[in-house]
Amino acid sequence: MTDPFPRLVEHVSSLRHGTLPASAVTRMKVFILDTLGVGAAGAHGTNLEAMTALVDTWGHGADARVWGSETRLPAPSAAFVNAYRIHSLEFDCLHERAVLHPMAAILAAVLAYADRRAHRGRPVAGAEMIAACIAGVDIATFLGFAARGPVRFFRPSTAGGFGAAAAIANLAGYDFDLTANTLGIQYSQTSGTMQAHVEGSPCLGLQVGFASRAGIVSADLAAAGFTGPRDVLTGPHGYFRLFEADRFEIDGEIERIGHEFQIEEMAHKPFPSGRLTHGAVHALKLLRDRLRFSADDVRAFECFVPSLVARLVGRPDIPDPEPNYAKLCIPFVAATYLRRGDVNVDGFLGRDVLGDPITHAIASRVVVIQDDNPDPNAMTPQRFKLTLSDGSVHEIKLDHVLGHPKAALSRDQHLDKFRKAWKSGGLEVEAGERLIDRVDDLESVADVSVLSAMLARS
Structure with a gap:
């Protein structure tokens, strides 16, 4: 060696x-x-x-x-x-x-x-x-x-x-x-x-x-x-x-x-949250742009992610999290996007925001499931399944999450x-x-x- x-x-x-x-x-x-x-x-x-x-x-x-x-x-x-x-x-x-x-x-x-x-x-x-x-x-x-x-x-x-x-x-x-x-x-x-x-x-x-x-x-x-x-x-x-x-x-x-x-x-x-939460936000944004649904329309949102993602940000939502916990929790971050239409700095400031019961009710419908990717350091691909209140099911797969060089931000x-x-x-x-x-x-x-x-x- x-x-x-x-x-x-x-x-x-x-x-x-x-x-x-x-x-x-x-x-x-x-x-x-x-x-x-x-x-x-x-x-x-x-x-x-x-x-x-x-x-x-x-x-x-x-x-x-x-x-x-x-x-x-x-x-x-x-x-x-x-x-x-x-x-x-x-x-x-x-x-x-x-x-x-x-x-x-x-x-x-x-x-x-x-x-x-x-x-x-x-x-x-x-x-x-x-x-x-x-x-x-x-x-x-x-x-x-x-x-x-x-x-x-x-x-x-x-x-x-x-x-x-x-x-x-x-x-x-x-x-x-x-x-x-x-x-x-x-x-x-x-x-x-x-x-x-x-x-x-x-x-x-x-x-x-x-x-x-x-x-x-x-x-x-x-x-x-x-x-x-x-x-x-x-x-x-x-x-x-x-x-x-x-x-x-x-x-x-x-x-x-x-x-x-x-x-x-x-x-x-x-977004000002753990990078491993960004796939969920990116997927929701793409689905929402296409389907024009509201947070109330979401029956379930399932996130199928590699072990690294599940281990670091697949943590459960809790009622009144500290800011750093909330930013590293897929259910809370996804719910924040659905509730506010964006994920920004203000979404993690103050007890009224972090403890918002509507956000936590949405988060209860977000599920993180570890996939069978054998690479312990892989962040992608990630797959998502959205079930709406009308019973329709919509799936999306991300090979690269927004911000990656292959899905780069424009100037x-x-x-x-x-x-x-x-x-x-x-x-x-x-x-x-x-x-x-x-x-x-x-x-x-x-x-x-x-x-x-x-x-x-x-």
């Missing part, structure tokens, strides 16, 4: 903007903007204000901006808060094959680090930022798509932290040894439990914050002369042995590195999502339009800290 670590380290330490295909650059700019929009909407994250005030007591410094506020913090602390904002609403992009949201930890770390660099008179240029984020996505997603067993730990935190560390190492211009030490130190900080997902705890978003903060800390420690373990992936106590229960495939998958850029496989999340849909998320965050409309223009022309931006400035309140 090939040890993938040297190949990954070489990829991170050598990748530069000039070597990237235009298609990868374009997609990275799409998902940088998407992630910034989601970060703006993260103003509604559970206990965000209290968390920001708490983090401010952990150490003072003017290095980096906390989005949506006047607060500036040391870069690791700003990355922690901003990554939490990005993931707290379950609205951030993902790589389906890797079962992973990599951009939350990566972008929060990169922009906090860029803020610090600018504060110290060494700004980061847009082209450098693009290359660093692409390197980070490649490393994080490799850890996901090389896995062969069912998800055991929370990959947006475990693998996402490696992505954040890789991006910072690339941005810092580290050589092979410094990059290897950064990733080795990152492994010593790797964590993230699926128990928070099962319970719908806000710790899910906190874990992404921990990973983003760790990415900066790992790079700083490497620069200070600390060394990390090297056999961190396939060693006797390496990542794949422990976090993936020794079920992984390296040969064949490692060949993708440097030849395929995984940002091109990233999927949008058109207009992408910008519509960004603008709605931006507005939800309460930030100035004009600043959002300027941000769109800046990201579109990111290669010409000499100092990317201007992006964070647009998300801050002055």
Whole structure:
């Protein structure tokens, strides 16, 4: 078996903007903007204000901006808060094959680090930022798509932290040894439990914050002369042995590195709920457009889904769920769409919405059934059967869910999502339009800290 670590380290330490295909650059700019929009909407994250005030007591410094506020913090602390904002609403992009949201930890770390660099008179240029984020996505997603067993730990935190560390190492211009030490130190900080997902705890978003903060800390420690373990992936106590229960495939998958850029496989999340709930919403939208039925017309809605979907979001509806539980529950999310005609941020805010008896009555008619797909990491295909009150039965199969590269959002849909998320965050409309223009022309931006400035309140 090939040890993938040297190949990954070489990829991170050598990748530069000039070597990237235009298609990868374009997609990275799409998902940088998407992630910034989601970060703006993260103003509604559970206990965000209290968390920001708490983090401010952990150490003072003017290095980096906390989005949506006047607060500036040391870069690791700003990355922690901003990554939490990005993931707290379950609205951030993902790589389906890797079962992973990599951009939350990566972008929060990169922009906090860029803020610090600018504060110290060494700004980061847009082209450098693009290359660093692409390197980070490649490393994080490799850890996901090389896995062969069912998800055991929370990959947006475990693998996402490696992505954040890789991006910072690339941005810092580290050589092979410094990059290897950064990733080795990152492994010593790797964590993230699926128990928070099962319970719908806000710790899910906190874990992404921990990973983003760790990415900066790992790079700083490497620069200070600390060394990390090297056999961190396939060693006797390496990542794949422990976090993936020794079920992984390296040969064949490692060949993708440097030849395929995984940002091109990233999927949008058109709705602020668990990605695995989106198939039900997509199917209902297609059926409703065709049949013009109302929620009252639905006798039953059956969802036949792979084991990953059933296990992570096939949970039962409960009377008064916490926001994170509701977003990760197919019956509640499907009922929210049928009740409201859309699934948006407001659909998970407030006890009156989360406890709405009509929504829960609709949810009682939604059934999740595990199919016989043998792949424990498959998200699709998914099949749905709708029974209406007149006794008619209508079925639909989805090979790709809305937002996937093969069912991609158009630019207009992408910008519509960004603008709605931006507005939800309460930030100035004009600043959002300027941000769109800046990201579109990111290669010409000499100092990317201007992006964070647009998300801050002055």
